[in-house]
Amino acid sequence: MLKGRWIRAGFLGLSTCLAGLCATAQSVPANKPDSSASLSAEAPRSWIVDAAANELRALHHPNSYLRYRMHTIDLKGDQVRDVIESKDGSIARLILRDGRPLTEEEDKAERQRLNNMIASPSDYFKHVKNDGEGRKLADQLIRLMPDAMIYTYTPGQPQTGKNNGTEVVLDYKPNPKFSPPSAPAQALTGLEGRMWIDAKSHEVVRMEGTIFRAVNFGWGMVAHIYPGGHLVLEQENAGNNRWIFTKFQEDVSVRALMVKTIHVHTNVEAGSFQTLPGPIPYQDAIRMLLDTPLPKK
Template sequence: MKNLKSTLRPGVLSVFLLAGLLPLYAQAPQEPKQIVRSAMDAELSADLTDHSRWKYRDVQKDGIDTVSIVVETDHGAVKRLISRWGRPLSDSEARIEDARVQTFIHDPSQLAKQKRDGMQDGKNAEELLRMLPDAFTWKVQSEDEKNITLHFEPNSKFSPPDMQGRVLGQMAGVLVVDKGQNRIVTISGKLTEDVTIGWGLLGRLRQGGTFRVERREVAPGLWQIVETHVHIEGKALFFKNIGQQQDEIQTDFVQVPHGTTLEQAAEMSKALK
């Protein structure tokens, strides 16, 4: 799924896309669960029609505080580091980074791995999105002219199919839906209790861990994830990637022309605007 980065990143919910069913406000009143299901259907439908590619600025607060320029193409995405520790790369560091980018775009194995990872992330995110209506109990928390905000709690009758479903199913939080376009704007949650793996012998994710994913319309009818925040404490012997500490912000979206090559993307990534 192209823009369903797990916020769970996809780990946790990078969980959303593009769409266009009837606006919620134009329909008869719906039950909260049906509102969620309609938004889910809209997001899944959007993924089938959104073939846009983007250039954007990616900021990651991961202890190193990196800034990169990302340029997407039909053949893969080029990511060029431009800043680390709050300062631009030196000339020698920039040359090393350029050599890395050139190696990447001409290495079929690295490109294939990126594609496989992206497909797996998309699959995970789609599975999480499909769980949303049934994994929780839903109620309308508030509503204004633009958005409707729903509160969710774990559904005791939900049987998660896998580990990421178990983590998702122990969350409580809010989901914000854009009524005009039936798009998911925000989803945020907190672990309501510890999640144990193998009765706690293989790992444990701590109660209180949080995630938040923010999405925005970056062009008419086209939505992208603009913020991902994941703070889940825990230790897992065989699932080290479950516990996450991630703060990522994406800005300055510019649409990339169809047919852009990786070589062209590499050049485009040098320009900050």
């Protein structure tokens, strides 16, 4: 649900974020070279095929459950949440607002919201259903990435310095031969940027995207994405080869229904990852959240 932030707004969110924004993942072949001398021997697209398969696995994260903190700054303010991935979906508790502890009234309201989900599973699963739609769209768009773009090695292969290993750096731009199979996929035709892939694991370490030309949905009557928008994603291994986003930024302008232009400025950071021993029902996840004392700051 929450890793999906780039998936909703990045890899995919190129679409969902823009538009309003593995099945069984193939494993990375063990015999692919990862020495810097042989990196360019691989066709650029082959790195994306593997990276996309890994993103699908991370999106669905079978048999992997985490607890972490997510810090979001957007139009709703500055908020920190404690997040637990349950077997039913992710659940989050607001623990800090605008850099300060919650007031007694704010904490009471948050506890009531979470307790209501325990008392009314239908409310929780409505929430999960919405997330499921976003996950389904992400799945579809990630699968398109190898063919939706043209990939080239970046001269000089500039490293991020945040990854212990060697990174493959690829620039990407829309493939003129790509025919978007759906309206959301149209967003991919207006995006270009750069991608850093860990040469050993074939996981995406960083991805940058720029909306270099306008994108219309429904001839602009449903939505119009203005050029000049930017998207950034960073990921890391949170343990046991589970990759998850640690940073997501978006700065995008969208005109919806030919009426209102919305400027989306969002910064999301995730950290303090803990691996959970196994799946738990969402009700138990809520109880774990409510049993945890709020931070003093």
